[in-house]
Amino acid sequence: MEDTRELIEKYALQNAVKYKAAPNAGAVMGKLMGEHPELRARAKEVSPLVKEVLAEIEKTSPEEWQKRLEAIAPELIVELSIKKEPDKGLPALDGAEKGVVMRFAPNPNGPPTLGSARGIIVNSEYVKKYGGKFIIRFDDTDPVKKRPMPEAYGWYLEDCNWLDAKPDLVITASERIDRYYPIAEELIRRGGAYVCACPQAVFKEHKDKGIPCEHRDQSIDQNLELWKQMLDGRLAEGQAVLRVKTDMSHKDPAIRDWPAFRIVTTPHPLVGDKYRVWPLLDFESAVEDHLLGTTHILRGKDLADSGSRQRYLYQY
Numbered sequence: 001m002e003d004t005r006e007l008i009e010k011y012a013l014q015n016a017v018k019y020k021a022a023p024n025a026g027a028v029m030g031k032l033m034g035e036h037p038e039l040r041a042r043a044k045e046v047s048p049l050v051k052e053v054l055a056e057i058e059k060t061s062p063e064e065w066q067k068r069l070e071a072i073a074p075e076l077i078v079e080l081s082i083k084k085e086p087d088k089g090l091p092a093l094d095g096a097e098k099g100v101v102m103r104f105a106p107n108p109n110g111p112p113t114l115g116s117a118r119g120i121i122v123n124s125e126y127v128k129k130y131g132g133k134f135i136i137r138f139d140d141t142d143p144v145k146k147r148p149m150p151e152a153y154g155w156y157l158e159d160c161n162w163l164d165a166k167p168d169l170v171i172t173a174s175e176r177i178d179r180y181y182p183i184a185e186e187l188i189r190r191g192g193a194y195v196c197a198c199p200q201a202v203f204k205e206h207k208d209k210g211i212p213c214e215h216r217d218q219s220i221d222q223n224l225e226l227w228k229q230m231l232d233g234r235l236a237e238g239q240a241v242l243r244v245k246t247d248m249s250h251k252d253p254a255i256r257d258w259p260a261f262r263i264v265t266t267p268h269p270l271v272g273d274k275y276r277v278w279p280l281l282d283f284e285s286a287v288e289d290h291l292l293g294t295t296h297i298l299r300g301k302d303l304a305d306s307g308s309r310q311r312y313l314y315q316y
């Protein structure tokens, strides 16, 4: 009976937090029986227990409801933050009938947020619904501006556990840099990328005006040689980046010849100074989605540009 009492408390608090009012007995009973059909046969004993728990909760304040729910069932708070269509649950995914491969890809440069919890839940729920693979991928390839915190990797995985969203696969991008270099080289060979030695401000001017810089027309051999120099240290940090050739007159300047790799000599918290050329997120993410066979990507609005940039990569 102790367990049942705890369940009642969780659902009652969730109901109270959701409506910012004393919990509704009918709603709590409904949720309890819906989630735990085995209790239906015991409705007669459960009902007074619900009343008892509700009476106790009514004596406490909304702040205390929130705090207590955070302590005993944080997943129910997260559930509240996910706006569901009435009775429909998650909207259907196109082409998901044969199973899906979906990933949640945080940069572990800070602790998980409510937004991360949402990403973990929604992606893993789709995998549960359609079958397939749920992947956690740490996009941790920026050792400076978005420097990863070594302890944060574990925090994300702990969150997955308590959200009942255990990943089928955990990938750490900084440990897979060796896989990205040959792809960059192939991209250069296909004429899809060039090494640009423009100082940032100079390239920005070109980008804003929509005109190519002097490096855009280098030969493939020149680019391969310069790429080698980026990797072996003959080019220093800030001296060159590898750019993906898109369209210098694209209406959105953010799409124009975006950078895929840059030189960073600050040691990475996980892999140290093993690499000096690091992929930027657009490249890393596009390549990994391809390597991992990701079928569906749920993107925040902030990453909408990313999709447009990455489409150029897939064309080569």
Ligand SMILES: [Zn+2]
Residues within 6 Å of the ligand: 195, 196, 197, 198, 203, 213, 214, 215, 216
């Ligand atoms: Zn240039």
